[in-house]
Amino acid sequence: MRAIQITEFGGPEVLRLAEVPAPVPGRGQVLVDVTRAGVNYADTHQAENSYLAAAELPMIPGGEVAGTVDGRRVVALTSNGGGYAEQAVADAGAVYDIPDGIDDLTALGLVVQGATAWLLLRKSTHLEPGESVVVHAAAGGVGSLAVQLARAWGAGRVIATASSEDKRKLALDLGADVALDPDVPDLKAALIEANGGRRVDVVLEMTGGDVTDRSLAALAPFGRLAFYGMASRKPPSPIQAPSLLRHSTAVAGMWLPHVFTLPGDIMRRAMTELFGLAASGALRVLPGGEYGLSEAAAAHEALRSRRTAGKLVLDPSR
CATH class of the missing domain: 3.40.50.720 (NAD(P)-binding Rossmann-like Domain)
Incomplete structure (x- = not known):
């Protein structure tokens, strides 16, 4: 599959398009066919290995994806990165069905930044x-x-x-x-x-x-x-x-x-409330720009330059 792979730490220039093996889900995980991948400021820290959790190379960045699992539209937090790709693995407990009327951009904006x-x-x-x-x-x-x-x-x-x-x-x-x-x-x-x-x-x-x-x-x-x-x-x-x-x-x-260490599935509670607010029109995710997967470096450059507003996403089909 096509993915962005990092083989050395650094700035946006280290994000390179590559052909890599498709991921294989383990027990309690699902494989998501990615339609859009979210881009977050934390990803820029991960690329240079200045994030809270240390990264290991080679690495596919990206912590959130929207796509399908067995025909269901879902938004998911990925397991150990891997979101900048055509397919990604997520723990089943970090997968949320996207309600009718909510588009991929909105779902991606809610699952990390909204939460x-x-x-x-x-x-x-x-x-x-x-x-x-x-x-x-x-x-x-x-x-x-x-x-x-x-x-x-x-x-x-x-x-x-x-x-x-x-x-x-x-x-x-x-x-x-x-x-x-x-x-x-x-x-x-x-x-x-x-x-x-x-x-x-x-x-x-x-x-x-x-x-x-x-x-x-x-x-x-x-x-x-x-x-x-x-x-x-x-x-x-x-x-x-x-x-x-x-x-x-x-x-x-x-x-x-x-949030996943807390009892009572607080994350699911948050997503339910956020989806409800978005469906009612009380909450809107601002589009910050859509880039092809091959343009991931440009998305990181835009984020780091503070030129962006709203939610940035990658389209893995291009």
Whole structure:
């Protein structure tokens, strides 16, 4: 089958089209005939081996696929990568039937980025109605869905940040009350001003560096910051526990694979709610661009340059 194979770690240039043997599912797994593969920012870290989980070469990247299993339309989280291919293997418990009326793009946007936004707001920060929410990178895959979910779940004020005027306008169109440039000279002051002079309750942050530092400083007492990525590849300043005590604030980390360690199949609960919101029109996945499988490197280049908004997908038929 055709697949993108990585044989050395590096930037987008290491993503090369190859002919490889089709995967064979093991016990408790299924083989998915892939119609679209999702592209996530985490994939760019995996390609350079800077992701949370160490990678082994040779490697086929890609953690999510939409396709068919025995004629059923499904979206799935792949087992140990393998999504950038014509066929992929997934654990049966990480396969979700796509409801009628939901297209592949929407399903792919929900299974990682939608579920991430759901968990950040429901589990990591326990958003309560009326609270203010800051969503950084609000035009991205997770951010664009987090803005919509925060609005649907009764946030008092949704404050978005995005790197360009077009992205900030998009965040406003999705339901944000205010959209800021994160590169302002004093981000802490800008966030407080955007919240009517009050410190903020919840921050969803995936940039790292000074953005994390300034966002943490803008938290109100009992405010929560959920950290789920480091797109700048710059770590924030070390967090001191006495500082959290002094300000009555909390910092949470969130990595999606840990949802499968929780009892009660929280992931399936999240997908059911997300599919329902999408079917009703209350939640929409933004198309960020479709690339042929052979154009995977171009998709990674676009992601790393911060030119994209919404969900990027690969079409394995070309």
